[in-house]
Amino acid sequence: MYTPHSPQEIEEMLNVIGIKSVEDLFEKVPAKYRYPDLDLPQGLTEMEVAAELNEIATANASSDEFISFLGAGAYNHYIPSVVDAILSRGEFYTAYTPYQPEVSQGTLQAIFEYQSLMTELTGMDISNASHYDGATAAAEAANLAYHNFRGKRKKVLVTRSVNPEYRETIRTYMYGLGDVHVLGDDPLNAREDETAKLLEMINADTAVVIVQYPDFFGRITDYTKIVEKAHEAGALVTFVFNPTALGILKPPGAFDADIAVGDGQPLGIPLSFGGPYLGIFTVKDKLVRKLAGRLVGETVDEAGNRAYVLTLTAREQHIRREKSTSNICTNQGLMALAAAVYLSVLGKSGFKQVANLCYQKAHYAAEKISKLPGFELAFPETPFFHEFVIKTPKPVEEINARLEDYWILGGYDLSQTYPEMKNQMLVAVTEKVSREDIDDFVAALEEVTND
Amino acid sequence: MTEKTIYELSQPGRKGFVFPDSDVPAAPLPKAFERGSINLPELSELDVIRHFTNLSRLNYSVDGGFYPLGSCTMKYNPKINEVAVRLPGFSQTHPLQPITSVQGNLYLMYQLQEMLQEISGFHRVTLTPAAGAQGELVGALIIKKFHESNKDTKRVKILIPDSAHGTNPATSAMSGFEVAPLPSDARGNVDLEALKLHCDETLAGLMLTTPNTLGLFDENVIEVIEMVHNAGGLVYGDGANLNALLGIVRPGDLGFDIMHFNLHKTFATPHGGGGPGSGPVGVSERLAKFLPGPIATIVDEGDDDTPPFYGFYTPEESIGRMKAFYGHFGVVVKAFTYIAMHGPDGLRDIGEKAVLNANYLMEKVKEDYYLPYDRTCMHEFVVEGTWKDIPNVHALDISKRLMDYGFHPPTNYFPLVVHEALMIEPTETESKQTLDAFAAAMKAIAKEAREDPGMLNKAPYTTPIRRSDEVKAARDLVLCCWTPDSF
Numbered sequence: 001m002y003t004p005h006s007p008q009e010i011e012e013m014l015n016v017i018g019i020k021s022v023e024d025l026f027e028k029v030p031a032k033y034r035y036p037d038l039d040l041p042q043g044l045t046e047m048e049v050a051a052e053l054n055e056i057a058t059a060n061a062s063s064d065e066f067i068s069f070l071g072a073g074a075y076n077h078y079i080p081s082v083v084d085a086i087l088s089r090g091e092f093y094t095a096y097t098p099y100q101p102e103v104s105q106g107t108l109q110a111i112f113e114y115q116s117l118m119t120e121l122t123g124m125d126i127s128n129a130s131h132y133d134g135a136t137a138a139a140e141a142a143n144l145a146y147h148n149f150r151g152k153r154k155k156v157l158v159t160r161s162v163n164p165e166y167r168e169t170i171r172t173y174m175y176g177l178g179d180v181h182v183l184g185d186d187p188l189n190a191r192e193d194e195t196a197k198l199l200e201m202i203n204a205d206t207a208v209v210i211v212q213y214p215d216f217f218g219r220i221t222d223y224t225k226i227v228e229k230a231h232e233a234g235a236l237v238t239f240v241f242n243p244t245a246l247g248i249l250k251p252p253g254a255f256d257a258d259i260a261v262g263d264g265q266p267l268g269i270p271l272s273f274g275g276p277y278l279g280i281f282t283v284k285d286k287l288v289r290k291l292a293g294r295l296v297g298e299t300v301d302e303a304g305n306r307a308y309v310l311t312l313t314a315r316e317q318h319i320r321r322e323k324s325t326s327n328i329c330t331n332q333g334l335m336a337l338a339a340a341v342y343l344s345v346l347g348k349s350g351f352k353q354v355a356n357l358c359y360q361k362a363h364y365a366a367e368k369i370s371k372l373p374g375f376e377l378a379f380p381e382t383p384f385f386h387e388f389v390i391k392t393p394k395p396v397e398e399i400n401a402r403l404e405d406y407w408i409l410g411g412y413d414l415s416q417t418y419p420e421m422k423n424q425m426l427v428a429v430t431e432k433v434s435r436e437d438i439d440d441f442v443a444a445l446e447e448v449t450n451d
Numbered sequence: 452m453t454e455k456t457i458y459e460l461s462q463p464g465r466k467g468f469v470f471p472d473s474d475v476p477a478a479p480l481p482k483a484f485e486r487g488s489i490n491l492p493e494l495s496e497l498d499v500i501r502h503f504t505n506l507s508r509l510n511y512s513v514d515g516g517f518y519p520l521g522s523c524t525m526k527y528n529p530k531i532n533e534v535a536v537r538l539p540g541f542s543q544t545h546p547l548q549p550i551t552s553v554q555g556n557l558y559l560m561y562q563l564q565e566m567l568q569e570i571s572g573f574h575r576v577t578l579t580p581a582a583g584a585q586g587e588l589v590g591a592l593i594i595k596k597f598h599e600s601n602k603d604t605k606r607v608k609i610l611i612p613d614s615a616h617g618t619n620p621a622t623s624a625m626s627g628f629e630v631a632p633l634p635s636d637a638r639g640n641v642d643l644e645a646l647k648l649h650c651d652e653t654l655a656g657l658m659l660t661t662p663n664t665l666g667l668f669d670e671n672v673i674e675v676i677e678m679v680h681n682a683g684g685l686v687y688g689d690g691a692n693l694n695a696l697l698g699i700v701r702p703g704d705l706g707f708d709i710m711h712f713n714l715h716k717t718f719a720t721p722h723g724g725g726g727p728g729s730g731p732v733g734v735s736e737r738l739a740k741f742l743p744g745p746i747a748t749i750v751d752e753g754d755d756d757t758p759p760f761y762g763f764y765t766p767e768e769s770i771g772r773m774k775a776f777y778g779h780f781g782v783v784v785k786a787f788t789y790i791a792m793h794g795p796d797g798l799r800d801i802g803e804k805a806v807l808n809a810n811y812l813m814e815k816v817k818e819d820y821y822l823p824y825d826r827t828c829m830h831e832f833v834v835e836g837t838w839k840d841i842p843n844v845h846a847l848d849i850s851k852r853l854m855d856y857g858f859h860p861p862t863n864y865f866p867l868v869v870h871e872a873l874m875i876e877p878t879e880t881e882s883k884q885t886l887d888a889f890a891a892a893m894k895a896i897a898k899e900a901r902e903d904p905g906m907l908n909k910a911p912y913t914t915p916i917r918r919s920d921e922v923k924a925a926r927d928l929v930l931c932c933w934t935p936d937s938f
Contacts (some may be wrong), residue, residue, distance in 0.1 A: 001797045002527050003804040004882040013811040013883060022803045025810060025827055026699055028668045033704040035799070038569055043794030046531050053788060057540025059555030064543045073775055074546050080468050082499055084537075090514030091507035094528050097725035102914035103854055105454075106510035107724040110503065113457050116931035120490045126930050129725070132581035135775040143625075165775040172743070172771030176592055176626040220484050250486050263775070272536075273556050274546030274776025275581070276727030288928065294725070299924035302909070306453050307919040311928070317584075317621035318865070322630040327621035329584040330715075333725030337503075344457050345467040345499045348491045353470045363478035383481045404549065412547055435474040 001043060063271060063409060067437045069365075071387050071428025072216070072412035073134070073163050074274065075244070075266045077354070078432055082345045083268040083338050093334055097294075101309045107333060108308035112296045114340040121246050121343070122260045123253020124282035129294035130331040131279030134240065134263025135166040138210060139173035140281065140326060141238040141259045144290050145208030146177055147325040148236065153207035157184040159194055161215035162240055164417040170210070180207075187420045195221070199229050206235040208259075213239050213252065217426060218362075218387030219379055220249065227256050236287075243267050243280065243339075245385045247355025252282075259283050268342025269335055278335035289315060292326035354431050358386035361438065362429035366390070368442045369427070374449060378424055387428045389414065389421075393449050396425045402448040408441055453916070454505045458932045461492035467499055509915045511859050513721070517885050519812075521831045521862035521874025522616070522664055524694050524713070528721035529792070532785035541784050546776040550762055556780065557761035560747035563787045564731075567712060570790070570798065571693075572703025573733030577742045579778040583691060584618045586711025586730030587658075590687045591626035592770040593709055593734065593741045594656045597685060600741075600768065606655040606683070612641055614665055614866040619658045619689060628655055635868055639667040639824040641675050650682035660689035661702060664866040664874070665824050666809065666831035668695075676706035685709065685738075693717045694878070695806055695830035698799025709734050714779075718786035729782035740768045745777050804879035805830040808886060812877050815890035819897035823869055831876035833869045844900045844907050846871040851918065852899070852910035856892035 005013075014020065026034060044052065068076045087093065091106060098104030098111075111129045118127035131137040142156045156174060158167055167185055174180040184201055188194060202209060209230045214220050223239070230237045238259040239252035244266045252260035264278030265271075283291055289312065297311030317324040343351060366388045370377045374393025390411070392399055400410035411427035418424075429438070494502070511518070518525035536542065544553050564576045580586040591609070598606040609623040612633045620630045631649055636642040641659070657679045662668045669675060676686050688702045688710035694717045696702065702710050714720045714729040722728075734742060744765025751760040763777070793801065806829050813822065813832040820834040836846025850860030850873070862874040877886055900907055911917065 001792055001800070002529060002880045003800055004880070005804060005807075009883045010807070013807055016814050017807075017810045018814075022807055025803070025806045026668075028670050028827065029700045030673055030705070033700050035699065036572070036701050036704065038698060038795035038798065040566060040569055040795045040798075041791070043797040044792050046529075046792065049788055049792050050531060050534065052791065053535045053538060053784075056555045056559050057538035059558065060540040060544050061548070061552040062539045062543035063545045063548070064539060068545065070545050070547055072547055076543075076545065078470075080496075082467075082496055085500065086503040086507070088533065089504070089507045090528075091510045091512045093533075093723050094513035094515075094525075094721050095510045095724045096518065096520055096523055096525060096722045100511070100850070100854070100860055101919050102851065102911050102916055103511035103859060104509075104724075105915050106506040106508065109454060109456070109506055109509070110724075112930075113932060116456070116458065117491065119931045132585065132727075133774050136581065136585070136773070163775070165772060168772035169774055172592070172773060173625075175771060176588070176595070178627040220481070222483060246486070247489060248480060248486055249484050254486075270542040270781075271545050272542050273544045273553065273780040274778070275774070276729075276779040276781050277775075288930075295930060297924040298929040299920045299927075301919045302917040305916055307916045309919050309921050309924045311921070311924040311930075314925075316617075318617035320621070321617045322620035322624040324617075324621045324624070327584045327588060327618045327625055328582075329618050330582045330726035330728045332723075332727050334723030335727060337724065340457075341499060341503055343491055344494055344502070345496060346491070347461075347465070347467050347493045348489060349466055349493070350468040350470065351491055352489060357470055357473055359480065360473050360475050360478055364475035367478075383484065400549065404552070409545065409548060431470055438475070 066407050066409040067433060067441060068409040069411045069427045069429060069441060070409045072426055074271055075428060075430055076271060076432055077266050077430050079268050079270065080345050083341045086341045087334060087338055092337060098310060101307060105308060108296050110337050110340055112298065112308050114336040115296060117340055117343045118280055118282055121243060121251065122282045123251030124260050125285040126288050127282040128291050129296055130336045131281050131293055131328065132332060133275060133277040133279045134261065135169040137261035137279035137281045138166045138240050139170045140292050141261050142170050142208055143173055143326060144292065145236045146180060148290050149207050153205055154180055155206045156180055156182045156208055157198060157201055157206055158182060158210040159198060160185040160188065161194060161217055162210055162212040163216045166240060195226060198226055202229045202233050202235060204233055206233055208236045208238055210238045210240065213241050214245050214385040217389045218384040220383040220385055223255055244355050244358060247351045248359060258287065264335065264339045267339035269338050276332060276335055278332045278339055293328050294331050357431040358429060361433060362386040362388060365427060365429050365438045368438065369445060372446050386430060387426055390425050390427055392423045392425050395423055399448055403444055406444040408444055454502065456932045457492040457494065457502060460494055460498055460502060463493060465493040465495055467494050467496045516857055516859065517881060517889055518859040519861050519875045519877050519889065520859060521876040522691055524716035524876060524878060526719050526878035527880035528719045529789065532720060532788050535788045536781045536784045554761055557747050559787050560783060561761055563783055564747060566790050567731055567733060571710060571733050572701030573710065574736040575739040575742060576731050576733045577746050578731045578783055579743050579773050580711065580730035580732055581774050581779055582726065582728035583711055583713040583730040584622065585773055586732045587618055587622040588625060589732045589743055589773060590709040590711060591622050591628065593738055594685050595626055596741045596770050597738060598655055605652050608653045609655055610649055610657040612659065612663065614663050614868045615658060615660055616664065616689065616691060639665045640669045640671050643671060646675060646678055650678055654682045654684040656685040656687055658687045658689060660691055662692050662695050662829035665833050666828040667824060668829050672705055691716065692830060695802060697802035698795065699802040703735065708738060714782050714786040718789045720782045720785040727779050727782055729779040740766045741770055742766050743769050743771060743773045801879050808877040808879060808881055812875060812886045812890060816893050819894050831874060833866065833872050833874045835869060835871050836863065836873040837871040841900050841904055844904045846873050848907040848910060849873065849896055852896050852907050853892060854911040855913045858889055858892060
């Protein structure tokens with residue numbers, strides 16, 4: 001389809017090679033298996049494929065057709081048009097990893113600026129060029145901690161309020177290492193306090209304690225005691241954060257976190273049914289040489305001009321091979337660029353504004369819903385950012401099914417991943433919903449539950 | 452040519468984007484958590500557009516020119532892919548929406564799984580791995596789980612040919628295996644004698660790139676796979692070089708047990724300046740139960756009047772989740788588009804033209820450069836970027852000088868088994884004229900090397916920056932922008 005060869009050119013090329021036909025190139029491929037009959041539909045023209053994709057896409061209902069209160073790790077934020085205008089430039093998206101700095105300064109400087117924005121956002125010292133997503137960044141944090149202690153500390157502690165899919169991913173990565181135990185996220189008893197339980201578990205065998213801020217339920221928790229206890233025990237602390245929240249909340253660096261990771265999807269990346277997103281990975285200075293993934297550093301060229309290069313590459317798999325601590329090769333280059341453009345255009349005032357709007361609207365929604373008969377906040381005393389848990393008078397699944405008739409996408413049904421949280425809905429509110437949308441949601445909730 | 456950073460361009464009080472005012476009553480933030488000012492730059496929308504547009508101009512790209520970067524498959528990235536992924540039905544679907552509202556997405560994922568199975572000859576494919584390296588990790592963890600499920604715990608050793616990508620040994624180590632390097636023989640094949648010595652009860656598996664990183668199809672591939680199988684091991688195929696095999700041969704038919712695909716290479720989705728990639732994994736029937744989910748499936752076959760109903764499942768003995776949600780869906784949409792446009796004949800055309808282009812270019816380049824494995828290549832070939840009688844010119848110098856001729860350099864210093872390697876992969880989308888121009892540049896540089904070697908040591912001369920001080924970068928680590936004090 002995109003091969004430019006004319007029959008005459010093919011002939012000329014075969015002559016240069018000194019063979020009769022293209023088939024002659026494949027003599028070493030076992031004849032028995034050569035040229036399989038592929039049972040695939042015949043190729044389509046661009047016009048036909050465009051029509052087919054349109055048809056497939058319209059078999060979905062996009063979040064923008066609904067009023068959406070669904071979050072739980074992916075958030076429906078407005079993306080300024082500038083972001084896609086830059087991402088659509090072929091100079092960015094058809095380039096490879098910037099191994100040749102002389103012809104890759106665009107990608108390199110953009111990543112350098114991304115790293116700068118991430119350290120500012122998190123209050124941490126150093127950011128790498130990114131990981132695949134928030135879940136794999138959390139898993140790589142556990143991996144970093146394991147190797148930091150040369151495999152001698154066998155315990156990874158993670159709270160139950162860390163995103164369940166992140167915890168699963170951490171477990172998969174730790175399965176590879178063999179003798180590591182991921183603990184701390186069993187269901188809590190009715191009177192058990194998450195912080196107190198965790199404090200008891202931290203000891204000299206703990207490599208890392210992983211907490212989420214705001215947590216999976218949207219709660220803002222002060223982890224100061226956990227950080228102190230972990231550091232006393234010599235362990236590292238990882239914060240899993242939501243980047244939008246850091247527009248108005250004290251950053252992980254202010255709590256003395258050693259590692260801070262998060263999913264950068266809220267920073268100008270479309271929902272896209274779960275990916276590609278962006279794994280933000282930041283650390284304190286002391287861990288820079290333990291960091292997996294790519295890093296861009298500033299230097300000078302032969303003429304003395306400022307230049308950017310990939311640096312500390314001796315940590316990475318293509319140099320250290322089996323002695324490297326991670327196999328990560330690609331980063332999420334284009335997604336990191338999206339985040340850099342998003343934060344650049346929102347800037348100091350716009351980013352604070354979006355964080356505030358999320359916070360205010362979520363609190364308005366929580367206030368209104370909790371006054372409905374049969375509804376109450378699950379954690380009424382705890383501060384939250386833009387997500388909160390509401391106890392519902394009927395199963396969430398049932399409520400959500402009926403909300404679809406109102407073109408409302410209800411919140412996440414927590415019983416799917418927390419069996420102990422039946423009839424509890426995780427509601428997310430972003431700047432994209434208006435007061436009127438929230439009022440409609442509240443009215444609809446009342447209607448679908450009062451029969 | 453340098454561009455100021457976003458912080459240097461920042462002007463206090465400038466705004467690039469404004470949201471509507473809040474329409475709800477104010478709720479106070481607890482003081483204990485309140486953050487003061489955040490030091491983000493202050494730029495206008497035009498500032499941002501100009502800055503990043505200027506940066507983009509400092510990049511070399513496939514859209515801009517020939518990019519023969521070996522093992523990276525820098526082919527043309529069709530523009531329709533970019534249109535497809537931006538359809539709101541795809542880009543604006545939340546991963547946790549009710550399954551009834553995302554049947555289009557699930558249909559597309561299911562279809563791509565089926566297509567990849569058919570193209571590769573594997574029984575089952577998962578789309579969840581985020582990139583090739585993560586696909587490798589899936590493969591290595593499946594090997595681990597397979598032997599564990601057989602209570603075969605002595606199997607701790609993974610064999611990796613000396614020509615392999617660095618991700619192979621790194622992945623094996625991440626999965627708790629011991630790595631044993633496997634030498635290549637004089638024809639660039641796996642050394643069968645060395646392999647025989649490793650075929651014992653500690654053998655967990657072999658990771659084999661096909662074609663290998665020398666661009667060669669292993670002449671004994673069937674025998675190699677049989678030897679590993681007979682010893683009780685599994686064979687992992689690194690699919691990095693699958694482009695050469697499209698429509699030519701299916702790795703599953705050759706006996707491979709597991710393989711990852713690089714959608715960003717083979718299916719042109721594209722590279723994005725270093726990602727996002729996507730690394731689906733295919734396995735043989737006996738390993739399907741270990742795959743990571745969620746995997747798209749038909750929940751209800753439907754009938755004449757109703758279409759099938761799609762859902763997700765995760766195999767019962769799965770190695771576990773690899774990331775949040777379902778993989779890089781946006782990349783999956785592009786790969787589907789690409790395969791749907793090509794069909795069986797188009798895929799074979801890709802494989803054939805990729806190999807034709809490589810062999811044609813190899814004939815031309817070897818006139819002036821030493822080709823250590825001089826036989827028909829697949830999609831790429833490796834020459835030495837040095838001459839015995841010109842000791843001061845290296846592969847690096849040739850690479851840098853190519854930039855002055857308007858080309859992106861080949862991969863250099865890899866694979867490690869070739870001295871001063873230059874690894875050249877033209878891909879199928881390049882024309883004979885482009886290949887001729889590149890070959891002419893290589894010839895001209897060979898001539899320059901004889902006449903003025905010192906000049907090559909300082910190349911390039913025409914790029915936005917000259918050679919940079921990488922030692923300084925690592926010694927005086929500067930990893931984020933200087934920010935003005937006023938912040």
